[in-house]
Amino acid sequence: MSDEKPVRHLLGLSGGKDSAALAIYMRDKVPEMEYFFADTGAELPETLEFVDLMADYLGKEIIRLNAGRDFDYYLKLHSNYLPSAQQRWCTINLKLKPFEQFVGEDTVISYVGIRADEPQREGYISTKPNIKTCFPFKDDGLVKADILRILDESGLGLPKYYEWRSRSGCYFCFYQRKIEWVGLYENHPEKFEMAKQFEKYDEKSGKRYTWSQGESLDELIARKDEIKARSALNNKVTKPKNLMDVALKDSEDDDDDSCLICML
Ligand code: SF4
Missing domain, CATH: 3.40.50.620 (HUPs)
Structure with a gap:
């Protein structure tokens, strides 16, 4: 054998x-x-x-x-x-x-x-x-x-x-789109707060470490209405009928360079 x-x-x-x-x-x-x-x-x-x-x-x-x-x-x-x-x-x-x-x-x-x-x-x-x-x-x-x-x-x-x-992927994943950060804020406010705690400002170098490019999560949320309005306009979606409808229409996620291993 x-x-x-x-x-x-x-x-x-x-x-x-x-x-x-x-x-x-x-x-x-x-x-x-x-x-x-x-x-x-x-x-x-x-x-x-x-x-x-x-x-x-x-x-x-x-x-x-x-x-x-x-x-x-x-x-x-x-x-x-x-x-x-x-x-x-x-x-x-x-x-x-x-x-x-x-x-x-x-x-x-x-x-x-x-x-x-x-x-x-x-x-x-x-x-x-x-x-x-x-x-x-x-x-x-x-x-x-x-x-x-x-x-x-x-x-x-x-x-x-x-x-x-x-x-899928981590709740704080840096590949999230701005509108998804707004989604995290609205659906899991406690996780949004936890994500915020990771962001830093280095006084010596003046450098900021933020999850979302160009702004902190506080700054992002301060303009959440604008982000939502822009997303609705881009998707031209008023109210999808169900989740399958959302997934079929949402093609943006397939075109980015997000983490394949985490999110496939
Ligand atoms: S790339 Fe993957 S492991 Fe890294 S934060 Fe995003 S989901 Fe998590």
Whole structure:
């Protein structure tokens, strides 16, 4: 009998719609799939609730990575310097490294939910030779409308944060649009306050460290009516009928350079 370990099949859930739809899509195709969720310790309650619903639906445990080492732990290690699009230590420490540790030296196929209508997107491809990445939606030609249909037909629908935010990830994520910060303020005021506490002003250098480019969260919220008015105008949406309607119309989230690993 061979001592060789069987190939592991892994699918990471981010709490976002694409990885959730992929898990549903692959459930019966790869019964031995292992599901995991890299919890940053700064997730929205809606995300955690959705991951629990997914576990029920899949009938399998969703393994939580990062036990004991959350965002705060790494923030201290980085001398309280906030992560940013240029310094994305959060993704490396809270998403990439835990994934590679979880894989170890095993031979793995990693399933990633990039769609066929996202040619510009690239998923995280590990440089480790024992990890092979595959893209079932791309390979099978599935686009955004298919993903929404899969979620709808499963009965799971979209995570509730879609009412005000178009992506999963940390509540303070620097990739949030201004209107999403307003959404955080209105839906989770306590988390908005917590995000504010991270912002800093360095008296010596005169430099400000803010989550949103060019302004502090206090300044952003002071002009929330203007931000809301502009967003409504841009989207030309009066009142979407339901969450699927929001997701279908909201294409902006697919065109930015936000964190694929956190938000796919
Ligand atoms: S969601 Fe945003 S803040 Fe959180 S780990 Fe990803 S990039 Fe960093």
